[in-house]
Amino acid sequence: MRKHQTLGVYLHAQGVSRRAFLKFCSATASLMALPPSAAAQVAAALAAARRPSVIWLSFQECTGCTESLTRSHAPTLESLIFDAISLDYHHTLQAASGESAEAARIAAMEENEGEYLLVVDGSIPLGNPGYSTIAGMSNLDMLRETAGGAAAIIAVGTCAAFGGIPHASPNPTGAVSVSEIITDKPIVNVSGCPPIPVVITGVLAHFLTFGTLPDLDHLGRPVAFFGQNIHDRCYRRPFYERGQFAHTFDDEGARKGWCLYELGCKGPTTYNACATLKWNEGTSYPIASGHGCLGCSEPDFWDKGSFYTPISAGLWGSRETLIGAAAAGAALGVGSALAARARKKKARAAEEAES
């Protein structure tokens, strides 16, 4: 697809029928969490859409976000969306390397000054520029340079959105999020560790379709996907209302699919779309697989105490509390194993008493 060609003209030239295009638009509307009736509006906007340039920068990250995106369950949809954008720079996916890769980034920035979309995954270390560099340039300098001419920025993954795991205490690299550095550009935070692939493509599709960014919540996340918490959309919610909880991972409650709140599920304080969009081709999500939500789309999720402690038990909070806990580390390790065993025993006894 040529840069100034509209998507409609491009698809027509490829022999894509109007009916096939409408199927694509129906799926895209669903992808953007728009009502099905918006498909016609999406079709009109997409047909006139021009191919935006996208520069993707990867900083302190594990490549999980790119893995998530490229394993998205809608390859035909993604391939069309990727045909419809010009991904001019992405370390992992581009064929070019070394100086020619950096030249591609500079060329894309110059050709599309003020119009390109910048996607960032990974946090940025402020502790020492040498902690993470690309072609000899620190992450901080590359972000500032590339953000300068961007129309908007999408911070993909909890690391780019909130600092993520590199930011976890004691944050050895001084990792920060994109929004802590860039303050004069519109930024969308697509958090999650990794984010749900269709949420990433949904935001790209929104930009492609309407040329604007979606409505955001107080943490800069798209409301369409992060507007409701996991708990409110969870199919196990009725068990929570009835006070039916799993107490261990193999008790009667676990086997019957009861609420995982007492096993540390962070669903009530986590805003994401896992409960409806799901993972692995829409098959399941952690709670449906029997494990509580870790809260990975929330800031500092790694520092909020045990994944297996109920929210009602409170959070670790201050660093002093953590240091105190660390001093008792060895004892705690043994103690928690014993406590887990005792808890399991207690749950079994309760089950036997009930039966």
Place this chain on the structure above:
Amino acid sequence: MTSLDGIAVKVESATGNVEPLLHEIRHALKRVADGKEGTVIDLRSLPLAPGEEERIEAFLGEGEVRAELDTFGATVFQETSYAGVWLVTHRNMKQAVLTRFIEVTRTPELLKSQRADIERGISRLEDALAASSKVERSRRESVAGQEIKDSG
């Protein structure tokens, strides 16, 4: 244990969303019967427990019409046992489900021939007919030429 089926997990969950959805379909169907516009429900927008989507499908049953669209993967239009209520499943080329809609309408929009495709069809048909008559003309000229040659 020989397979995953051997794991003693029996989920008894229910969101309570199935009945309200079926009533929503009933109201939408009444609107269509009154000549008003149809309704499309995106099944992915609702929290449903494992087995609840199957419950909805089983309740609605299968009706007289089933059509398949083959573009970017298969799309199946299945009219349910309630005329005017369609279950539309879009799949991608790897057969994974992209979206599932319940469409309450006389005919799902995508089943209808689209104006742009019809116009493109007219153009293709005209080209094909022109090419065909050209071939026929050339065949006739060739036969006529041969006859003159033979008679001479």
